[in-house]
Amino acid sequence: MTIADLRALHAIIGDAIADIEHVYASYNRKYEDEDDSHDPHWRSPSPASSESSYYSTSTSFDSSRPSTPTHSSSFPTTPLEPLSPIESKFPNIQIQLDSPFSLGKCSSRRLHTDFADRVHMKNDTDFPSLFGIYDPNSPAEKLTAHPEVASATKRIVAACGQMGVMVQVPFLTLCDGSMGYHLPSCLRFLEASHTVEILRDAGKKGMHVNDIAAKNGCDVGKLTHILRLLATHHFLTEVSADTFAVNRVSSAMDTGKPWQDILASPEKKYEGTKGVAAFVAMCSDELFKAAAWMTDTFLPPAINSIVVRTATPTLLSPQSPSIRASSPLPPLTPSTILGPAAPILRGASSRHPRRPSGHDFVDCQDSECSKTMGLSGFDDHIGLVGGAETFPCEDSQLSESSEGISKRSKSSWRELSPPKSPYRLASPWSPMSPPTSRHPRGPSNFLSTDDLTPPSPIISRRTLTDYNVPGSPISLRQPSRTFLPASPVVTRPRSHSRHPSCIHSPSPPRLLSPKSSFSSLSPRPLSPKPSLTSLSLKFPLNSPPPSSEVTLVNGVSDADVHLSNSPTRSPFNTAFRTEKEFFAWLEEKGNVGRLKRFGCAMTGSGGWEDVGGGGVLAFPWDTLPTGSLVVDVGGGIGSTSLLLAKKFENLRFVVQDRVGVVKMGEDAWRERAPELLDGGRVMFLAHDFFTPQPTLPVPPAVFLLRVITHDWPDDYARKILLNLRRAALDGEGDVKTRLVVADHVLPLACEDLMTKGTAEEGDGLVEIRLPSWRPPLLSNLGKASANAYWMDLTMRCMFNSQERTLREMITLLESAGWKAMKMSRAEGSLFGCIIAEPCEIPSATLIAEEEEQARLKLQAAEEAERERSWALSMGDTFGSRVYLPDAIDFDEGVFDWFGFRAVEFEREKEREKEKKRARRRKAVSCMDVREFRMGREEEDVKEMEAFWGGL
Ligand SMILES: C[S@@+](CC[C@H](N)C(=O)[O-])C[C@H]1O[C@@H](n2cnc3c(N)ncnc32)[C@H](O)[C@@H]1O
Numbered sequence: 001m002t003i004a005d006l007r008a009l010h011a012i013i014g015d016a017i018a019d020i021e022h023v024y025a026s027y028n029r030k031y032e033d034e035d036d037s038h039d040p041h042w043r044s045p046s047p048a049s050s051e052s053s054y055y056s057t058s059t060s061f062d063s064s065r066p067s068t069p070t071h072s073s074s075f076p077t078t079p080l081e082p083l084s085p086i087e088s089k090f091p092n093i094q095i096q097l098d099s100p101f102s103l104g105k106c107s108s109r110r111l112h113t114d115f116a117d118r119v120h121m122k123n124d125t126d127f128p129s130l131f132g133i134y135d136p137n138s139p140a141e142k143l144t145a146h147p148e149v150a151s152a153t154k155r156i157v158a159a160c161g162q163m164g165v166m167v168q169v170p171f172l173t174l175c176d177g178s179m180g181y182h183l184p185s186c187l188r189f190l191e192a193s194h195t196v197e198i199l200r201d202a203g204k205k206g207m208h209v210n211d212i213a214a215k216n217g218c219d220v221g222k223l224t225h226i227l228r229l230l231a232t233h234h235f236l237t238e239v240s241a242d243t244f245a246v247n248r249v250s251s252a253m254d255t256g257k258p259w260q261d262i263l264a265s266p267e268k269k270y271e272g273t274k275g276v277a278a279f280v281a282m283c284s285d286e287l288f289k290a291a292a293w294m295t296d297t298f299l300p301p302a303i304n305s306i307v308v309r310t311a312t313p314t315l316l317s318p319q320s321p322s323i324r325a326s327s328p329l330p331p332l333t334p335s336t337i338l339g340p341a342a343p344i345l346r347g348a349s350s351r352h353p354r355r356p357s358g359h360d361f362v363d364c365q366d367s368e369c370s371k372t373m374g375l376s377g378f379d380d381h382i383g384l385v386g387g388a389e390t391f392p393c394e395d396s397q398l399s400e401s402s403e404g405i406s407k408r409s410k411s412s413w414r415e416l417s418p419p420k421s422p423y424r425l426a427s428p429w430s431p432m433s434p435p436t437s438r439h440p441r442g443p444s445n446f447l448s449t450d451d452l453t454p455p456s457p458i459i460s461r462r463t464l465t466d467y468n469v470p471g472s473p474i475s476l477r478q479p480s481r482t483f484l485p486a487s488p489v490v491t492r493p494r495s496h497s498r499h500p501s502c503i504h505s506p507s508p509p510r511l512l513s514p515k516s517s518f519s520s521l522s523p524r525p526l527s528p529k530p531s532l533t534s535l536s537l538k539f540p541l542n543s544p545p546p547s548s549e550v551t552l553v554n555g556v557s558d559a560d561v562h563l564s565n566s567p568t569r570s571p572f573n574t575a576f577r578t579e580k581e582f583f584a585w586l587e588e589k590g591n592v593g594r595l596k597r598f599g600c601a602m603t604g605s606g607g608w609e610d611v612g613g614g615g616v617l618a619f620p621w622d623t624l625p626t627g628s629l630v631v632d633v634g635g636g637i638g639s640t641s642l643l644l645a646k647k648f649e650n651l652r653f654v655v656q657d658r659v660g661v662v663k664m665g666e667d668a669w670r671e672r673a674p675e676l677l678d679g680g681r682v683m684f685l686a687h688d689f690f691t692p693q694p695t696l697p698v699p700p701a702v703f704l705l706r707v708i709t710h711d712w713p714d715d716y717a718r719k720i721l722l723n724l725r726r727a728a729l730d731g732e733g734d735v736k737t738r739l740v741v742a743d744h745v746l747p748l749a750c751e752d753l754m755t756k757g758t759a760e761e762g763d764g765l766v767e768i769r770l771p772s773w774r775p776p777l778l779s780n781l782g783k784a785s786a787n788a789y790w791m792d793l794t795m796r797c798m799f800n801s802q803e804r805t806l807r808e809m810i811t812l813l814e815s816a817g818w819k820a821m822k823m824s825r826a827e828g829s830l831f832g833c834i835i836a837e838p839c840e841i842p843s844a845t846l847i848a849e850e851e852e853q854a855r856l857k858l859q860a861a862e863e864a865e866r867e868r869s870w871a872l873s874m875g876d877t878f879g880s881r882v883y884l885p886d887a888i889d890f891d892e893g894v895f896d897w898f899g900f901r902a903v904e905f906e907r908e909k910e911r912e913k914e915k916k917r918a919r920r921r922k923a924v925s926c927m928d929v930r931e932f933r934m935g936r937e938e939e940d941v942k943e944m945e946a947f948w949g950g951l
Pocket of ligand 1: 656706707
């Protein structure tokens with residue numbers, strides 16, 4: 001059956017190409033006819049296109065001859081009709097006009113006018129070339145949003161993805177999967193080094209890496225190999241040896257700014273852009289790093305033989321929050337130096353250090369390690385390519401002479417020698433052995449471009465011995481187990497000078513001088529360097545968690561982290577060693593750049609809605625009465641509202657978000673659309689969506705939640721929805737508030753009976769427009785739908801949240817008193833728009849809410865009691881001496897009055913600090929998110945009332 005399946009997939013690809021061809025031919029024919037009738041002098045089509053593509057490729061079809069529709073009538077879900085002229089196909093499709101995030105629906109007439117005005121193209125419009133630049137305004141690119149083209153594209157991507165996996169040797173597919181991490185890593189490098197902007201001016205000839213490196217200061221060797229990996233995956237083109245050019249894919253992330261300006265003020269790189277570069281940067285930075293820790297966080301300790309989870313150690317950290325904030329490296333604490341200890345009681349954690357664990361370092365280039373990891377298998381595959389570099393372009397040097405080949409081979413082998421990087425990275429989960437200079441390590445997930453920063457103050461011997469005070473409740477003792485994982489520790493040889501790339505970095509990582517600190521700080525002699533073999537064999541699969549003591553972070557013990565749905569115990573929290581949820585973390589002082597980038601990245605995420613007018617556009621905004629109020633809840637910097645406000649001039653908008661974000665939004669609008677702010681149609685309002693909606697002077701017609709529910713686990717999302725439900729009007733007056741939820745709606749990877757067939761009308765109306773597919777394609781179109789599933793796991797890793805299936809979404813909405821009335825997705829897109837109306841809040845929800853209120857009250861009372869008893873345990877005098885010193889004490893030196901005062905002062909300071917820490921813990925605790933206040937103060941409400949006063 002395999003050959004038959006391959007043939008079927010091949011046929012799907014063939015049909016899809018024919019569909020695309022037909023649309024482009026139809027377009028060209030139409031314009032040829034129209035132009036002929038309007039402009040008799042212009043008969044022959046111009047071969048030269050003003051399309052900004054600088055590589056022109058010849059058209060692959062004869063546009064003068066209409067191609068016969070080749071749609072297979074066997075398409076089960078959406079049989080394609082014979083293609084009619086493009087005009088009848090376009091009325092309902094959203095065409096991007098000025099930006100990839102345009103929300104305008106465009107009629108074919110408008111489209112025609114646009115095309116004709118902008119590009120004098122006759123009948124040679126071809127599908128955009130991979131070797132051209134991405135120009136969203138070109139007809140070729142606009143036609144990719146045509147429903148037939150979008151659908152065909154999906155089928156091609158799905159079928160090719162499936163075929164590749166079907167025919168490739170499984171081991172290599174596993175390699176692709178398990179080493180695919182290099183792709184985001186290299187993409188980040190491409191973006192952060194501003195190479196795309198540098199390459200822009202070079203055009204199709206490209207630029208030699210030497211010249212690129214001269215501009216951005218990167219190492220030539222590293223840059224070459226990074227760019228080649230990207231060229232191999234079609235993100236760039238290697239036009240000749242070591243000379244690269246941007247292509248349709250990489251140019252889509254071009255900010256359009258001169259690289260010199262970006263280098264002069266990199267912090268402004270994303271300002272005023274469409275946000276694609278920001279999106280790529282965010283995904284390949286914090287999201288990528290969080291994902292690397294998913295298994296470490298989600299695997300039950302009992303089955304995790306290799307990895308033992310570390311407790312989130314931030315409360316122990318002597319580091320400043322900004323340092324912790326900007327890097328996923330662990331703070332420099334006894335636990336990070338000596339490996340995370342067996343968890344300790346959280347209440348005591350801030351007063352006492354962790355116990356040290358066993359081994360910290362591993363040398364994975366150790367030959368024994370390699371054997372254990374089965375790396376010997378690689379030899380065969382390396383043998384296949386003979387050890388020489390292969391180029392994704394023709395390598396003239398290779399074919400020149402045998403001497404050339406030997407030179408090339410030699411240089412390849414030279415590059416295989418250990419890198420010269422001074423930085424070392426201890427594996428986070430490996431047994432400790434002192435680092436050896438034989439095998440220095442290069443940057444890894446933990447060590448990113450901005451993590452390569454100068455060393456922070458190294459923890460001193462004194463710091464540790466201070467912890468090891470005799471009589472202290474917890475002292476440094478032998479770990480109870482021989483293996484406990486080490487937190488990642490970056491080390492570098494003492495003698496090495498500061499790396500030039502560190503200069504602009506805002507975040508010093510915790511760099512540790514290896515030998516000095518280790519030998520002096522270790523509580524016991526280091527055991528001989530263990531290998532991974534011993535590591536994996538020493539611990540039976542069902543070994544219990546490393547300690548009987550319990551760590552509670554935000555109400556979740558370490559042993560239960562894998563079961564937790566708390567947004568503060570996600571892989572992101574593990575990776576970045578923070579107890580804050582992502583958005584609160586973004587607001588930390590050291591993360592200003594990331595916060596700004598996040599706002600821009602959200603604008604970039606508009607690309608999800610590009611295809612076929614899905615997303616928020618599916619709501620009939622034009623049917624709302626004039627003056628209707630749309631509340632964009634968690635609206636970010638207002639990207640969606642801006643576009644809606646420009647398109648639907650009869651509507652008013654309130655954009656709500658966190659204080660800092662609202663401020664950024666206002667600044668951005670002041671620049672882009674001050675008339676909308678000043679004219680009173682749009683206002684920003686700081687509001688925490690976990691608290692009840694403020695009283696709005698105009699009843700809200702629509703609550704808009706765009707990519708909000710996917711940020712929160714069900715219990716949290718329900719709270720947001722309940723707050724909106726309670727502020728909604730259920731239609732008894734004039735207004736019935738509707739809820740618009742725009743998010744990915746995930747299909748199953750098998751046929752879903754619930755979503756099969758026609759829409760269910762009326763009761764719980766759900767309109768489904770799934771992309772066309774036919775077996776043997778997966779019903780969710782596999783690779784072609786990857787984005788929605790990437791996002792799903794991204795949400796999981798960042799927030800312990802998820803994208804939802806339609807079932808999950810309907811259930812969630814119902815649990816908060818919202819009834820899903822309609823769900824639409826554009827053909828070729830999984831980004832959906834769900835429209836819901838108020839219904840009764842289920843009694844189960846109300847009961848659960850009451851129970852939670854009671855629990856929170858109890859918890860608060862317990863907390864208060866703990867604080868009180870702690871104060872009492874200090875006695876009436878709070879630990880101060882109960883006798884007064886007399887003159888003899890002074891004379892005999894028994895009592896140093898000033899010393900006494902100083903000690904007391906220190907104690908008092910420590911008590912204050914502890915209280916502050918407790919308050920901070922409470923503020924970020926998941927159960928207290930609801931108590932989180934964000935400046936929705938009375939003044940805001942008053943200001944708003946004044947603002948809307950005329951209504
Ligand atoms: C994924 S973004 C979506 C932004 C916007 N809706 C869009 O589509 O571009 C999530 C937004 O929720 C905001 N947010 C997070 N926690 C919030 C809270 N407790 N109250 C209000 N907004 C919050 C974030 O600041 C962020 O702007």
